[in-house]
Amino acid sequence: MASPRPDLDVRLITKYGGPGPRYTSYPTVLEFQPQPDADQLIAAMRAGNDELVPADLSVYVHVPFCASPCFYCGCNKLITRSTTIGDEFLDHLALEIQRWTKHVASDRKVRQIHLGGGTPTYLDLQQIQRLLGLINDHLLIAPDAEIGLEIDPRSVTEQGILALAEMGFNRLSMGVQDLNAEVQKSVNRVHDEQMIAAQITAARAAGFASISVDLIYGLPKQTEQSFASTVEKIIAMRPDRVSLFNYAHMPHKFKAQRQIIASDMPAAETKLSIFYQSMDQLLAAGYEFIGMDHFALPDDALAQAKHDGSMVRNFQGYSTLRDLDLIAFGPSAISLVADTFSQNLHEYKAWRNALAANSDSNAGLAVLRGMQRSAEDRLRAEVINAIMCRSKLSFDEFEARFGINFQRHFATELDRLNELENDGLLVVGEQGLRISALGQQFVRAIAAVFDSYHPLRIANQHSDAPQLFSRVI
Ligand SMILES: C[S@@+](CC[C@H](N)C(=O)[O-])C[C@H]1O[C@@H](n2cnc3c(N)ncnc32)[C@H](O)[C@@H]1O
Ligand code: SF4
Known part of the structure; x- marks a missing residue:
């Protein structure tokens, strides 16, 4: 595949690299409202049970605890040293799973389970076993299900990784971020590179089918040389x-980020050059560019899904499995059942208290807000998915699936695309559109043309607008 590396075109980056959604969902969470409530979510699940072929399921559990704050972190977590909070969390999770799953037909198969956070491995091995048991007691897990979790390498041992494989986990993603000692110190996340290498070796020996590493560029004290060395060691x-990942610096939203000294952060141009240099290193080492910030070896399921057009974007980023109903547990977790989005209360204590209160008005659940997706939202979600995941879109396909005339339905959007086409980001033809190698870096901006809630803002036109999203690049 052609390298998506554009020339370091500062003009385009200034123009299209402003803040924008990452489109892990469309519409984005900003559109969620107090309605629909839990009853509507349950109704959507029950309607799905009655389909001739009900959708298979994906289960997400948000484990919100971490032992110490990493200063860059933008995740929803609670910093705690409590030794009892894990059991308390599981007691309430048991209530949530039991109250939710009684509305799920018993023959619907779980194809995917993911534990995210926070730090799922804040829980000890017995607690993680109990968590999997709770899912297994109430839902039918397919024998070949993808079962994954996020791992902070400071919170597991090699034996622990083996034990996780024995429990059935077959995917893991490890938060590494940066291997340089200075960078690690400046973000309050110090760990040893030998330990990470040993854990990856242990995971491979234990049979994990996919091992993923998270890195962040743009962190304080990073230089082109220091990050090149991190990437080389990871390769x-x-x-x-x-x-x-592009470091999303939003200190107005994430308090711990206020500890980051702005003058320690690499300048915008250095940051960009770190990204392209890392991309070159990964491509040269045989990794394929999947999209936005993801790379995979050619024999990994994600690279294969990218090739056969089955890859989708969801709350976990890029994923191999499509058309699943997503049931999500834990604070801030978002479910998507057919066209009903539903998000839980954000804070751990609020989530716990809602479950303990067992209120009739919310079906005993901890739902905060959500959204009922319209047919138009669904159509646009599919267009955005094609742009983000397939880099091309055929008008015929959409016309057959959605009964529209694409060029008429999206006349305004196609008109707006002219400017992006003139800048070389894509080609629009009679049959469809195709994103160029240059445009691969701006897929969020191209997708935003089809977003009816937050249409693409060309940078500097709205410089006084509040920053709701992280920057595109
Ligand atoms: C829930 S966290 C990872 C799990 C685990 N707690 C850990 O730290 O290893 C998921 C990933 O989000 C990324 N991340 C967190 N905050 C970020 C930010 N502000 N900008 C970009 N990426 C971020 C990190 O790469 C992190 O590994
Ligand atoms: S990066 Fe991971 S360990 Fe660090 S604070 Fe965020 S969720 Fe917790």
């Missing part, structure tokens, strides 16, 4: 996937 460990 030597040969994870199946690498996520190369």
Whole structure:
């Protein structure tokens, strides 16, 4: 595949690299409202049970605890040293799972389970076993289900990784971020590179089918040389996937980020050059560019899904499985059942208290807000998915699936695309559109043209607008 590396075109980056959604969902969470409530979510699940072929399921559990704050972190977590909070969490999770799953037909298969956080491995091995048991007691897990979790390498041992494989986990993603000692110190996350290498080796020996590593560029004290060394060491460990996240600095939203000294952060141009240099290193080492910030080895399921067009984007980023109903447990977790989005209360204590209160008005659940997706939202979600995951879109396909005339339905959007086409980001033809190698870096901006809630803002036109999203690049 052609390298998606554009020339370092500062003009385009300024123009299209402003804040924008990451489209892990469309519409985005910003559109969620107090309604629909839990009853509507349950109604959607029950309607799904009655389909001739009900959708299979994906289960997400948000484990919100971490032992110490990493200063860059933008995840929903509770910093705690409590030794009892894990059991308390599981007691309430048991209530949530039991109250939710009684509305799920017993023959609907779970194809995917993911534990995210926070740090799922804040829970000890027995607690993780109990958590899997709770799912297994109430839902039918397919024998070949993808069962994954996020791992902070400071919170597990090699034996622990083996034990996780024995429990049935077959996917893991490890938060590494950066291997340089200075960078690690400046973000309050210090761990040893030998330990990470040993854990990856242990995971491979234990039979994990996909091992992923998270890196972040743009962190304080990073230089082109220091990050090149981190990437080189990670390549030597040969994870199946690498996520190369752009550091999203939003200190007004994430308090811990206020500890980051702004003058320690690399300048915008250095940051960009770190990204392209890392991309070159990964491509040269045989990784494929999957999209946005993801890379995978060619034999990994994600690379294969990208090739056969089955890859989708969901709350976990890029994923191999499509058309699943998502049931999500834990604070801030978001479910998507048919066209009903539903998000739980954000804070751990609020979530716990809602479940303990067992209120009739919310079906005993901890739902905060959500959204009923319209047919138009669904159509646009599919267009955005095609742009983000397949880099091309055929008008015929959409016309057959949605009964529209694409060019008429999206006349305004196609008109707006002219400017992006003139800038070389894509080609619009009679049959469809195709994103160029240059445009691969701006897929969020191209997708935003089809977003009717937050249409693409060309940078500097709205510089006084509040920053709701992280920057595109
Ligand atoms: C829930 S966290 C990872 C799990 C585990 N707690 C850990 O730290 O290893 C998921 C990933 O989000 C990424 N992340 C967190 N905050 C970020 C930020 N502000 N900008 C970009 N990426 C971020 C990190 O790469 C992190 O590994
Ligand atoms: S990066 Fe991971 S361990 Fe660090 S604070 Fe965020 S969720 Fe917790």
